[in-house]
Amino acid sequence: MSLKKNQQEKARLHPRNKNRERYDLSALITAAPKLKKHVSPNKFGDDSIDFSSPLAIKLLNKALLSHYYGLENWEFPDENLCPPIPGRADYIHYMADLLCENNFGTIPTGDKITCLDVGLGASCIYPIIGITEHQWNFIGSDINPLSIESAQNIVNSNSSLKGKVECRLQKNPKNIFQGILGKAEKVDLTICNPPFHSSIEEAQKGTQRKTKNLSGKKVNPAELNLAGISKELVYDGGEYRFIQNMIRESKVISKNCYWFSTLVSKQSNLKGIYQLLERAEALQIKMIPLGTGNKSSRIVAWTFLSRKERKEWKETRWKN
8 A cells, every 4th residue: 555645845825826926906906896995004014904804804805706716706694704715726726736646747627527525615615716727517515504505606696607516415414425425426536624623612712813813902702703604613523523534434435536635724633634544545645735824734635546446537537
């Protein structure tokens, strides 16, 4: 069994990431005029955005999607998490590179690739980026009916997304792949940004800490509205338990997917995750470091396919 763990550090965003350079605020304000109210000089005298304001962050990301990705409409409830576009784009780009490594140096694009996004969310962000960059098809799963409804509305209101995303409700919150993929259904890759916290209290402390780091202000827990997004942030047992269940279920559908993957926010979880994958008899494991600003994270990807099976997969699904 060959277990390859790529440990190379990434200090910057992916070379293909559209947001590698400093934000062009004038262009972004043109894309989302309401953003202008949230731009003011920072302590160095440069125009900047109030990154401690959820509304400002949402408007910024809306502007990024409009200006760089040509998205026409991106509306979802304010109580849902607003994903940072640059970091989400990096995940898509590095997974595309992983497919490229296995496809003679060419990224497979278009309808030949289907990606399963576990935890689609109300914002539908990963399908938006994956379709814009590579024209992939997506299946998006979520346990929250309101998130599925919101994501479907985004798909319906953007011509570039229509016919490219299938939103599926996960009716059993304990399951990840079971109940979403059919027995004979195949996907080329899975992606996931798992719930990070093990409790609402832990999530509140994390949000308080983040807000203080960004603005220097203390936030009263009572002011944090996490009720509507608890399923996005919290899972019994936290990130590690969620990924443990994902690995267990991936073993059951080991021949239905080329590359399984997930984000891993806590480095302390890596050792245990490697052990779980080795016990599950994954044939290849990849760890891809990510770095956005002061935050570091990583992707862990794995496959159960043998070299022969991978060759057959490419020839039957990826050939032009």
